[in-house]
Amino acid sequence: MKPLLISLGINEQGYSVVLEEADMVPTMVLVADGSRDAHRKEALRDLADAVAERGEAPVLTAFGTRAELQATVEAVDGPLVAVPAFLAGGDMASAQLFAELNIADRFDACATAPLGAVPSIVAKLVGRLRAAGWRSGDGVVLAADAGPGNDDRRQVTDVARMLSRRVQAPVQIGYLNAWAPSVSDAVDRLRRNGHQRVAVATWQLVEGADLDRLRDIGATSVTAPLGPSPVVIDTLLAQHRAAKARLAA
Template sequence: MTTLVACSHDTRSPAGRAVIARIRAALAAAVPEVEVREAFVDVEQPEVADVVAEAAAHGPVVVLPLLLSTGFHTSVDIAAAVAPHLGATVAAPLGPHELLVRALRDRLAAVSGGDAGHRPGDHVVLAAAGSSDSAAARAVERMRDLLAARLPAPVTVGYGAGCAPTIPEAVAGARRAGARRVIAASYVLAPGHFASLVEGAGADLVSAPLGDHPAVIAVAAARFREGAAAGRIPQGIVP
């Protein structure tokens, strides 16, 4: 049996851990033909390298990054965990993906009564975790383009770390540009450090993290199947 290693960034937030556990459970239901195991790339245990090594001794392994863009964790931590094992491969991270627009729009609608990004004077800030990896910034910009194509309001990007502008800077920039209402679209998976940064950035409204939205689970299942079919490390992820 193929093992799907659902690898996420750790969080000390109990609410965040619960959300990631729900994502794994929903993913296991979406791809019942595989065994889904948890792994992490930072503080929490078990570490991805240990999980991959154990699973690879028994059959094929696909590591699915439960991350919204590429970056250090995919290109270094996860790639290094997979590299020693011929039967292991890495799927692409969840974003950017057209289906995630549906999740973002539903979260925006939930926080605004359905009119976020549609009221005159609205400005949406796509609030991402951020990374010093330029490929991660390009991935977020692509997600911005996908969201902007579905909203009449201007959409700009703010980052929690790693690159500019920061989320507070993006919110302030939207107000300088004349926005009457600034809505932060949380482009994070779960409650935790980065979700708190979004909440404290000064926007008028802040959407909830994407969590286990059905679109997130559909993307995760698709990424797994693509990775399993390719049987190789996707372009841009170098061991």
């Protein structure tokens, strides 16, 4: 159901009221867990600012607790699209927070899926590897943070396969928290298999304490996070446009 604009027209008999359908741009609510460290929260705000600067949609942030997320959503007057500010399999805490979002009773709201095994995103990850000093023949570890669901791990596996094809090198998956092998174990495995140089490809959007941990494991290089690069902003906005079309149908 589209909202209506009320306008006044003038005819010979006086004023008349005209009702017109209006295409409202849904508010984009960017969602991520921002409770772990101040550096990460600042990086998330930088990502939100980069999205807002495009001017395609109003942008609100929900980078906090479950209660803060729900309060932000409930305060939005009009349609909204909840958009994950994290990668599929890249941020377990944020994925759990997003899963708790309750918008089922709103006809004017929907949520998008987190960015995952998208060719343009993987291509950007290759660019990050090269910028960090990766050379042809180096081993690569994809550092992920998948949650308990199988979908996230499948996405990470797909990213690793795509990345391996692009760099023509073996890619091991290493996990930051809940799963094995750890990133450190994956780096060690590649070195035991003859790769003296091993690069870590960081499957995350923003800086934070997890990235500091990766830099301490002794890999040859560690990539910078993927956001707020133009391809990430483009893809987030493309998701928003697709969700807007669904709400308008």
